[in-house]
Structures are given as structure tokens and as C-alpha cells.
Amino acid sequence: MTTARYRPTWDLALDPLVSCKLCLGEYPVEQMTTIAQCQCIFCTLCLKQYVELLIKEGLETAISCPDAACPKQGHLQENEIECMVAAEIMQRYKKLQFEREVLFDPCRTWCPASTCQAVCQLQDVGLQTPQPVQCKACHMEFCSTCKASWHPGQGCPETMPITFLPGETRCFYECSYPSFKN
Template sequence: MDGCGIQSSRPWQNEERLRDDVSLDYAYRISPGLVGFDLGLGTMTTARYRPTWDLALDPLVSCKLCLGEFPLEQMTTITQCQCVFCTLCLKQYVELLIKEGLETAISCPDSACPKRGHLQENEIECMVASEIMQRYRKLQFEKEVLLDPCRTWCPSSSCQAVCQLKEADSARPQLVRCGNCTLEFCSACKASWHPGQECQENPPITAFLPGESSSFFKSDDDDAPIKRCPKCKVYIERDEGCAQMMCKNCKHAFCWYCLESLDDDFLLIHYDKGPCRNKLGHSRASVIWHRTQVIGIFAGFGLLLLVASPFLLLATPFVLCCKCKCSKGDDDPLPT
């Protein structure tokens, strides 16, 4: 207390305390493990101290999918390519691919990934539910059977067991007997076994639905709900929609009714003539709008090329001259 009864604030003590705090922060930057707080002495001595300013400066990482910024603990790094995404976006990406059955080898969602990495099975298992993981393993198994020349699927829709081939050469037709439903079928065309006969180009589809006998066949006509892809021979079921089909296995586009290829038919001219006329399943106005869009895209590219062609012609001599000068400079001997 001074003479006026006012308590002194002692500013030099505040200055010393501030200096101590700054020195502690500096020491924490150099070696965080050496600085802490001792409850008995009331001084900073052990590794429990962390300044408040350090919490605010934690680095935020940007997610390439949602473009948001998140702390490191909310991010997931793909082991194979070291690309980093927020855990929520990566989980939704993986779940979508598995539910749609689009991919068995889930690639990095970054289209510009330099290493073209893929997610490992243990990484997928850590971020999806158990039922989704079971579906992923099922898709993997189906892909393995499809690529294995020594195994094939039973064509019965009520069985779907895996059958072993006696010969590794799957191109040669051979008798396959399903061990589950005792069905005998051809390994090449998946139709009933036909000894001494060639495989049909478009064999009928065996139904074998519950309550139906094994001798019942559905013809491969226009109304058949199940047909085979004309390219990879995978069974495809059509519930509804237009007649332009795309196989999920080989990405082949074809007409559902006549199985003719539509890979190069961008304007859908196939449905303007022949037996499939007006069978596309869309209104005439929607078809005209589709064709207008396709023609507009090609016309836009053509116009862009036409406008840019004079500039390309003018720039070509300069580019060639620069290349010639660079090549001459490389051929000149170095001064000794």
C-alpha cells in the first residue's frame, strides 16, 4: 500500500511473468517434451504444457472431393498412392461403387492420381459396414470365377453354383454337371448339353424358376426378360426402360430386341428402320432432342477446329524453328 491507500500493481512483476511465458513457448517449440507443469512447485517442469496458440495453428488439409478443409484426424490416406481425402467423402465413394457393383478393384477417386492407386481390402473394411463388405467380397468372388478358365457358373437362376471344368481349355465345348442341382449344360454356350452339335449363336435361356420344371425354356425372342450379351455372353435381365442396353461387364451397347451392336450408332438410327422401328421406348421428341445434342457437340468441335486452324498454321513454322535451333545447339561441340 502506498501513502494514498492504493495497492501498487508492480508492473515489473507482470513483465517478468510475461517474459517467463514467452520463454516457455520458445522452449516448447524447440523441445515439447521438456516443458510441462509441476503442481507441487507451481512451475513449468514436465511434458504437460502446450501453449494455446499452437492449437489454433494446427494444419488443415484440403479434400479433393468436397474441397473442404479438415484436420488430419478427419482425413484418410490411401496407402498405395498416398492421396489424402476426408474420411466421409471416401466412405461415400467406396459405398457407392460397391452398392452399384461398378468396380471390384476400387481405384483412387482422384482422376489425376500419378500412381493410379487402389484401396486395399483392409482399408475398405475399416470404413464400410459389415453387410457392404460382404457384398464387396461377393463381387470379388464373382469376378474371379468369371476370369478363371477352369470355373464357370451354373446357368440355372435358382442355383447359381460354381462348377469346375474338367479341361482348362474353356473354348472347347464340354459337358459340365452341376454338383448342386445336377444340371448338365455346355461349357461354351451354357445351354443344355448337345453332344455332336454346334453351339447356337443365341441359345435359349433356361428358366429353372421356383415351381417350374427343368425342361422349361424361354425363347430368345423380343419379350424374353433374360438375354445374353452378344459380346461377352454374360446373362442380362431387363426389367424396364429403353431398348438400348449396355453390358456392365464389357461396356458393349446393343439393341435388346435384335442384339445388334449400337456402339457406333450415336444418333440411334437403328430404331428408324427394320424390325426394331419405333421400339426404342422413348418419345419421338426425346429422340430428336438427343440427336440435336449429339449434332451440336460435333458441330461445336468442328467450329472450334475451324477457328483455331489459322493460328495453328501460323504457329507451326515458329515451333519447327525453335526445335531446329534446340537441336543445333545440342549438336555443337563444347568449348575446350
């Protein structure tokens, strides 16, 4: 953190200091950054560290105002973030945004092949039943629901009932839950 610089009192009337809500230091306006959406103001160094931390940790793709009491609950715009961080951090931010878009898009899914990781389009948009997906990059055909190899006419492994060998169910429940009796 930087410390507030000492200034003679006669300078204060000409160039007032502004308080940063994060570090509580006081700085001249030119060392501060205002978030456009909510008009909250922070020292540029604190805001930069906050944005970089969120991107590096992959915590958020929509970076909110760091003031928990922000009345407008503002978010930083992409151009504001770009002005603050290095190019490789901005590239990570854009990658995180894209990954999140694919995750929540019902029309797209990731190819499950560990060597591929391409984005694949679903054939029948809005269809809730499993459907075959053909990856255009590696040509793997997989199930849209469970991501396993395409299995026509069979249910997905995660939706199929769990089958136990004779005696396993009873032993599991009796050992794990002594009050349970079959």
C-alpha cells in the same frame, strides 16, 4: 457433406488443416484418410461415401483412388475398405470380387440353373471346344460354351448359322435396308 469447423487462427500453427480433394473442405488430420498405395488424402466422410457408392452400384471390384489425377493410380486395399464400410457392404464387395473372379477364370463357370447358381469346374482346362459340365450341386449337365443342356455332336445354338424361312431374308433386308438388293 460436413462443413469445415471454425478454428481460431492461433490453433492453425499447432494443428494444420488439410484440404480434401473431393469436397474441397479443410479438416484436421484426424478427420482425413490417406490411401496407403498412392498416399492421396481425402476427408474420411467423402472417401467412405465414394467407396460405398461404388460397391452398392457394383461398379468396381478394385476401388481406385478417387483423384482422377492421382500420379500413382492407386487402389484401396481390402483392409482399408473394411475399416470404412459397414459389414453388409463389405460382404457385398467380397461377393462382387468372387463373381468377377469366376467370370474371368477359364477353369470355372456358373451353373445356368436359376435355382442353383453354383460354381462349376471345367473338366478339360484350356479346351476351346464345348464340353459337358456336371453341376455338383443340382446335377444339371450343360454345355460349357452356350450353357444350354449338353448337346453332344451338335453345335451351340449361337454358333449355328441363322436360317430364315423362304422369302424372310429378302424381305428383312429390303424392308430394313432399301438400298440392299439381293
